Amino acid sequence: MAKSSVDKSPLPLIRDFSLAQTMIYEGKAYHVANPTMLTGVTGQTSHALTLATIYLGNRGSRQMVPLWARFSQSGTVAGGRIQWGIKIADTDQFTSGTALTVEPLNADLGGGSQAVGQHTATIPAFTAGNARNLAAGELFMTVLLNNAADPLEMLPFPGCCVINPGGAMYIYTNAAITGPTWQFDVAWAELEV
Numbered sequence: 498m499a500k501s502s503v504d505k506s507p508l509p510l511i512r513d514f515s516l517a518q519t520m521i522y523e524g525k526a527y528h529v530a531n532p533t534m535l536t537g538v539t540g541q542t543s544h545a546l547t548l549a550t551i552y553l554g555n556r557g558s559r560q561m562v563p564l565w566a567r568f569s570q571s572g573t574v575a576g577g578r579i580q581w582g583i584k585i586a587d588t589d590q591f592t593s594g595t596a597l598t599v600e601p602l603n604a605d606l607g608g609g610s611q612a613v614g615q616h617t618a619t620i621p622a623f624t625a626g627n628a629r630n631l632a633a634g635e636l637f638m639t640v641l642l643n644n645a646a647d648p649l650e651m652l653p654f655p656g657c658c659v660i661n662p663g664g665a666m667y668i669y670t671n672a673a674i675t676g677p678t679w680q681f682d683v684a685w686a687e688l689e690v
Contacts, residue, residue, distance in 0.1 A: 517564050517655055520686040524606030526564060528684035529553070529597040529614040537571040537678035538616045540670030544580055546628075551597075551668040551683060552618035553660070554589045557611020559687040561660040566651040566668060572678040579677045581670045582633035583651055585658055586623065589665040594618030602684060611687060620667065628667075631658055662690065 520526045529551070531538060540550040555561045566583070594615030601610070632653050651668065660666055670677050 517686070520564075520688075521602045522606070524601055524603045524608060525688065526602040526684060526686045527599050527610040527612065528602055528682055529599055530682045531680055532595070532597060532616070535680075537680055539678045540579075540581075540672065540676040542671060542674065542676050544582075544669060544671045546584070546623060546669075547620050548669070549594075549618045549620055549667040550616065550670045550679070551681065552591060552594055552615045552620070552665065553667075553683065553685070554591055554613045554615075554665040555611065555660045555662055556589075556613055557687070558662050558690065559611055560662070560690055561612060561664075561666075562656050562686045562688060563652055563658060563660070563666065564655045564684040564686060566683045567648040567681065568651060568670070569648040569680045570677055571680050574672045574675050574677045579636040579670060579672045580633075581635070581649070581651060581668070583631040583669070584623075584628045584667045585631050585660060586628040586665045586667070587661065587663075588624070588627050589663055590620050590623060590627065591615070591665065592619040592621055612685070614683075618667070631666075660685075 541548050595617050597614035597616055599610040599612055599614050632651060
């Protein structure tokens with residue numbers, strides 16, 4: 498039986514979030530986490546669009562569908578608040594950073610990812626109209642915050658957007674005096690276009 502054009506669209510998978518487990522089982526889901534276990538990655542001390550805490554670039558021909566972006570603060574931060582935000586770009590813009598290892602969530606069935614990950618990334622000024630805001634928030638605290646009990650889920654919901662081939666996702670975090678330090682796990686599915 499011939500495949501319909503719907504077979505190539507990620508929309509049916511996005512609508513049914515219980516299928517995230519199926520994508521993981523089938524080897525279509527990948528993630529990045531701290532490069533050294535129990536060693537945090539530090540965000541910025543001010544919000545600058547040219548400095549991303551985490552960068553993910555879609556360098557292949559498949560669409561990336563974000564599943565989760567879980568961040569837990571490690572250490573302390575002074576300044577009373579942490580700001581965070583996520584931008585999606587239609588055309589990848591990236592200068593430099595520290596490489597993250599992209600791994601399949603199902604090591605037995607997962608093939609190679611077409612995405613690249615970096616932390617503490619530098620990005621050139623965005624081309625006008627290229628990037629759009631996906632989510633943003635602010636955590637209000639006392640002057641000194643200890644590690645939060647629950648991780649911060651930065652995505653509005655699994656499958657909230659699609660990063661097309663050649664596009665990218667940028668996650669920003671900053672605190673006014675000392676940059677926040679994070680344990681993190683960011684996951685996505687890769688689907689044929």
